[in-house]
Amino acid sequence: MSVFAHPEFDHHEAVVYCHDARSGLRGIIAVHDTHLGKALGGCRMWPYPGEAEALTDVLRLARGMTYKAALADLPQGGGKSVIIGDPRADKTPDLIRAMGRAIDRLGGVYVVAEDSGTSVQDMRLMAEVTSHVGGLADAAAQAAGRTGDPSPATAFGVFVGIQAAVRFQLGREDLSGVRVAVQGLGNVGYRLCRHLSEAGARLWVTDLYAPAVERCVRQFNATAVGMDQIAALDVDVYAPCALGAVLNDRTIPQIRARVVAGAANNQLSEPRHDRALQERGILYAPDYCINAGGIIDIYYEGPDYDAAVVDRHLRRIGTTLTAIFERARDQGRPTGEIADRMAEERFRPS
Numbered sequence: 362m363s364v365f366a367h368p369e370f371d372h373h374e375a376v377v378y379c380h381d382a383r384s385g386l387r388g389i390i391a392v393h394d395t396h397l398g399k400a401l402g403g404c405r406m407w408p409y410p411g412e413a414e415a416l417t418d419v420l421r422l423a424r425g426m427t428y429k430a431a432l433a434d435l436p437q438g439g440g441k442s443v444i445i446g447d448p449r450a451d452k453t454p455d456l457i458r459a460m461g462r463a464i465d466r467l468g469g470v471y472v473v474a475e476d477s478g479t480s481v482q483d484m485r486l487m488a489e490v491t492s493h494v495g496g497l498a499d500a501a502a503q504a505a506g507r508t509g510d511p512s513p514a515t516a517f518g519v520f521v522g523i524q525a526a527v528r529f530q531l532g533r534e535d536l537s538g539v540r541v542a543v544q545g546l547g548n549v550g551y552r553l554c555r556h557l558s559e560a561g562a563r564l565w566v567t568d569l570y571a572p573a574v575e576r577c578v579r580q581f582n583a584t585a586v587g588m589d590q591i592a593a594l595d596v597d598v599y600a601p602c603a604l605g606a607v608l609n610d611r612t613i614p615q616i617r618a619r620v621v622a623g624a625a626n627n628q629l630s631e632p633r634h635d636r637a638l639q640e641r642g643i644l645y646a647p648d649y650c651i652n653a654g655g656i657i658d659i660y661y662e663g664p665d666y667d668a669a670v671v672d673r674h675l676r677r678i679g680t681t682l683t684a685i686f687e688r689a690r691d692q693g694r695p696t697g698e699i700a701d702r703m704a705e706e707r708f709r710p711s
């Protein structure tokens with residue numbers, strides 16, 4: 362299977378296949394770029410149909426982490442790892458430790474954290490065999506109220522990003538009375554609703570899990586709407602916080618919000634949808650910039666964890682987004698494209 366000729370290959374510094382016969386581990390680690398620092402990225406466990414799909418995913422995700430860390434102003438590079446297997450059926454402590462040993466053999470160029478299919482508990486197992494693990498929530502972080510779950514920081518970062526987008530696009534200094542449609546009320550979406558509600562925003566919400574909707578209606582006086590209605594509501598902000606590819610040929614013509622800003626990864630169905638939003642006068646907050654709160658939080662983990670420092674860094678998501686918005690306006694380019702250029706300026710040596 363060719364790596365150098367792979368469509369997702371983008372000058373990745375290393376792609377390492379890992380195997381452990383005893384535990385059945387089959388995994389791949391991809392280090393995309395380490396110009397800014399060690400490559401940080403989650404370990405995803407997924408029942409990939411085969412090796413080809415796993416390679417495509419790990420190459421794409423590792424590259425995304427480089428861009429994300431650079432725009433988040435972190436001295437870190439981008440990497441990712443994948444384990445081929447069903448986390449419910451195939452995951453064992455031995456297999457997770459075997460992956461930890463494979464990561465350890467890279468000597469610290471790649472630092473692992475949790476991702477889909479892996480948990481804080483799995484990170485603790487890996488930490489038995491390697492020190493190159495993030496997302497553990499050690500004693501200092503726990504004392505500051507952290508559990509290793511990145512969602513609270515992600516939600517706060519998205520909230521700050523929405524404030525910046527509303528200020529830029531609507532000229533509003535606060536969110537009082539601003540109408541926000543939140544799609545997906547899970548770990549991030551629910552906490553985002555709480556921040557928005559406390560800031561005086563009015564909420565419209567949807568989720569495929571009815572109790573999540575009822576909780577937001579009850580706690581935040583939100584209005585429940587159907588899942589197929591959320592993108593087309595007459596609101597100021599549409600905040601996708603569920604799944605990817607929600608900005609597509611079908612939804613974009615329906616969107617009435619002037620701001621799209623939410624936590625979901627890969628919101629644009631295709632890269633061209635960035636321009637489609639711009640042409641409709643909709644301000645899009647690039648997803649990997651606005652949802653970087655989790656990796657910012659993980660970066661500060663350690664004995665010196667200081668919630669006030671993390672909070673200040675999270676607020677810089679708003680500053681970065683404003684710089685993207687201004688440059689996109691001045692150059693007449695879509696915001697996603699500008700975000701990519703800004704990230705590359707940071708991590709590519711000139």
Ligand code: NAD
Pocket residue numbers: 510511512513515544545546547548549550567568569570573588602603604605624625626652653655
């Ligand atoms: P989650 O699984 O806790 O919540 C997702 C919610 O979306 C669930 O309640 C689910 O029922 C709901 N949902 C699924 N399909 C839906 C649909 N079609 N319409 C409406 N609701 C639907 O996930 P999360 O941790 O809250 O993350 C939300 C998004 O943000 C994901 O795309 C994730 O990749 C991204 N993200 C999360 C973090 C983080 O720190 N958790 C960081 C960066 C990006």
